[in-house]
Amino acid sequence: MPDTLTFTRGSTSITVSPIPGTVRVGGGHDDRGGGTIPSARAGIALNGSCEIVVTAATAANLQHTVAEILSVVSEVGEGDVEVSGDGRYAGIQSHAALLDATIQGDSVQTAAISWKGTAKARA
Amino acid sequence: MACTFPFNQVKRGSAVLIPPAAFVYGSGSISVKGDDSAVTTADGLIHNYRNAITPEASCEARGDYRSLDTAAPDDAGNVWPTLPEELTFELVQTPDGSPTAIRTFSGIVSVEYDTRENKSTISISGCAASY
Numbered sequence: 001m002p003d004t005l006t007f008t009r010g011s012t013s014i015t016v017s018p019i020p021g022t023v024r025v026g027g028g029h030d031d032r033g034g035g036t037i038p039s040a041r042a043g044i045a046l047n048g049s050c051e052i053v054v055t056a057a058t059a060a061n062l063q064h065t066v067a068e069i070l071s072v073v074s075e076v077g078e079g080d081v082e083v084s085g086d087g088r089y090a091g092i093q094s095h096a097a098l099l100d101a102t103i104q105g106d107s108v109q110t111a112a113i114s115w116k117g118t119a120k121a122r123a
Numbered sequence: 124m125a126c127t128f129p130f131n132q133v134k135r136g137s138a139v140l141i142p143p144a145a146f147v148y149g150s151g152s153i154s155v156k157g158d159d160s161a162v163t164t165a166d167g168l169i170h171n172y173r174n175a176i177t178p179e180a181s182c183e184a185r186g187d188y189r190s191l192d193t194a195a196p197d198d199a200g201n202v203w204p205t206l207p208e209e210l211t212f213e214l215v216q217t218p219d220g221s222p223t224a225i226r227t228f229s230g231i232v233s234v235e236y237d238t239r240e241n242k243s244t245i246s247i248s249g250c251a252a253s254y
Contacts, residue, residue: 030163043163056216066128066214067223073126074157076251079171098159098171102127106149114124116161118168 003087004062005050007072007099007113009080014063014072018089019110022051025092028116046094048083049114054103066103069111074098078122083115095121126155130180130212130225140191143215147183147242153212153226154179176251178228180212181244188243193232207231210247 005023006015030043055064063069072081074097081099085092097117103109130151133141158175189195194205207229213222230249237244 028169030161030169041167043161043167043169045169065223066216066225070128070223070225073155074173076173076176079173096170098124098157098173100124100126100157102125103129104127109129116124116159116171118170120168 001087003089005085005089008082009072012071014068016052016064017062018050018052023089024049044119046117046119051110051112054109054111069101072099073101079117081115124157124159128153128225130214132213132215132222134211141184145184145186151182178226178249180247184243186241187236188245189234189236191232192234
């Protein structure tokens with residue numbers, strides 16, 4: 001099983017192979033109270049980020065081109081991206097997420113992909 | 124949150140305003156900022172929402188591109204307040220290759236021309252909506 005993450009937005013889906021060590025998940029929960037007031041976790045977030053190498057052409061079973069990355073970036077509206085992982089990233093998932101990407105570098109370009117999602121798919 | 128994408132060609136309609144040959148390598152960058160918010164519902168789910176998108180672009184190009192300045196004076200020196208114009212930003216990755224459309228938005232173009240380096244620094248502040 002390859003170590004991949006899949007981002008699905010509507011009918012568009014891309015599968016990427018993150019640069020090892022760049023995948024981070026967790027944080028961003030909606031915590032209330034604290035200090036002298038008992039704290040409570042009102043909402044659970046499934047956020048994360050990873051980096052991939054941008055390629056000029058579609059590789060075998062991987063979609064790392066600029067156009068493919070652009071196709072899953074969230075536009076105006078509700079979060080609409082589903083995230084799932086395979087291989088060593090099998091436990092990673094997120095639903096109804098807002099996804100952003102930043103492409104950086106001149107010769108060898110990398111794309112930092114981040115997502116802010118929730119625990120359950122929208123009904 | 125914000126997205127950043129590279130570009131190396133600018134068009135107005137089908138006319139190429141700045142071709143890749145004029146771009147300073149690696150200088151073209153579009154930043155798209157999302158006006159995001161989140162609400163938590165009583166079932167413990169966080170719902171993320173993007174209200175608007177604000178695009179900005181910047182690049183450097185060889186030569187004098189002051190004529191691209193929004194509301195630049197015409198030959199007679201006339202100026203007039205004006206709304207932004209719609210521009211398309213593309214990425215050409217191979218010689219004579221098909222460009223990848225990065226984004227189209229209406230923006231105010233500002234140009235600073237440096238005579239010492241014969242180079243224009245161009246910034247475009249935009250709005251996701253067209254009016």
